[in-house]
Amino acid sequence: MSILVNKDTRVVVQGITGKEGTFHTKQCIDYGTNVVAGVTPGKGGTLWEGKVPVYNTMTEAVEKEGANAALIFVPPAFCADAIAEAVDSGVEVIVTITEGIPTLDVMKVKRSMKGKNVRMVGPNCPGVITPGECKMGIMPGYIFKKGPVGLISRSGTLTYEAVWQCTERDIGQSTCIGIGGDPIIGSTQVDLLKLFNEDPETELVVLIGEIGGTAEEEAAAYIKAEFTKPVVAFIAGRTAPPGRRMGHAGAIIAGGKGTAAEKMAALRDAGAYVVESPAEIGATVARVLGK
């Protein structure tokens, strides 16, 4: 078991013929991901790299190839349209890698998903990986290893750092999700904690947050009320100055709200193992799992 994606996931890549799309699709296929189709409007009927059929529309990709998950590499100005098309096509999982989509576009397209059987991860994220089964994203596959740790993170390279600290200690992962650094994202920490709560393979969750917004506080409230597994948490940005956007559009302390201190306090109060130093994540996971 795992969450979101597994060996049966049939992936369609939107924007497969672009530079980014091509590069990362190759990496995903090399990892073992089942990429069944690509979509680039106007290039329907061709074969990508001589092997993956390209369609003009998502509907065709779903009908003809049985795709059930979309991986999106469409440029920001056209990306909300691509996400909406993915929703319309009936795929159940959408992973949007694209960085720099206007917030209002994401807000509107996310609203359109309400009441539908679809879940989006991202945008502005490294994607989702279930080690050994399916990599839908741009993360380096070899650092991951199958095992009991679920991971949810707002950051890319910090995710790799945390995963590496675990893998080096021979502690593998069930599913790792980079949820993205934007103010509005498809899946929040709470959404994914709920899935991990139901996943028998996941024994512990690593939660990597950062300054900005109140998503970590909301996660803390959920952990306190319902989550049954141990959580190891790290919040980046204790030294970040207020009012400045720290790389990610969502990483900003606004009006005195969204500080690392508040988030760490809320998570601690919820019983999470909050680590002060990013270098302590792996060691803490090992200690909590008794390894």
Added chain:
Amino acid sequence: MKVHEYQAKEIFKEYGIPVPKGGLATTPQEARKVAEEIGGDLWVVKAQIHAGGRGKGGGVKLARSLDEVEQLASQIIGMTLVTHQTGPEGKLVKKVLVEQGLNIEKELYLGMVIDRSTECPVMMASTEGGVEIEKVAAETPEKIIKAFIDPALGMLPFYARKLAFGLGLTGDTFKKGVSFMTKLYQAFMEKDASLAEINPLVITKEGDIIALDAKMNFDDDALYRHPDVAAMRDPDEEDPLEVEAKKYHLNFIKLDGNIGCMVNGAGLAMATMDIIKIYGGEPANFLDVGGAADAERVQHGFEIILSEPGVKAILVNIFGGIVRCDRVAQGIAQAAQHLEVKVPIVVRLEGTNSKEGMEILDKSGLSFITASSMAEAAEKVVQAAGIK
């Protein structure tokens, strides 16, 4: 992106949102001319800098004659204005907004942001205008009325009615209030704003509702579709190093410490700053060189970090994923050689081809200090900077 008050008011005018009569001036003579054109016998001279708290800092003054307008403008233009948002070094004032004085009956607050928890626009109103809204929110939250607007529905009249009744508006003023809010919503959404704030929003003795102040921030990611807004960028308001970094697509933010940081990825960059602090040091900057982290980017990164004379040591922390560490190492060695870097550089490379990368650094003949973990790297850079 932030804009000046006078620019926010230009956008307001475009949407029919009432603002006081006024104009921009860069000299005292221009200020007098603007006041003459406005007419009347009361004017306000307002410093135009991006920071809030201008009034308390002495950057907003009332004038009762044209001579006084000119005299106040000459005081304010060229002054270094210090407010709680500028930091102790203050901000040089280069232009003033001259506006008609109003007969103020009441000061209110009106603001709008995108609420991240509910994922929709929220408009907020309060009868406590003219004071800091964060203070009102902390001390008397019941005095802030909020309307969470369903973006699929848009600004239906009931949202505006809820706010206008909440503010105690009646009769004609009520109607003007509803119209003001509806237009503000339209301006916010059409221009991809991230924040709009009118503090104070005033009711005049004549019963009009006017934006006495105006603040707007915009979504950087949406500027491509708003060339008019993008053209409002004022490089004078930005740190010159940050402007320089932007040219090379580097995410750079200047901080107060003396340990320069170069990291790939925003989250890891923040975490690196944090761990430097844990080991007793102070980061000099936030710098995300991005996923690519090629030789050219690394070189520009070093140049920008080193243009700050206070930097005593540099920590390079790269987690190679798709980008290979040996490539990054080549970039670091080239840049360090080319720039003749005098301060110690601690390098930690992890991930793809990290061993090969470390070998390149060892064989470069340059004196890099290498580290294999984040903790070790932080400890070594703090030592190298001479703090411990």
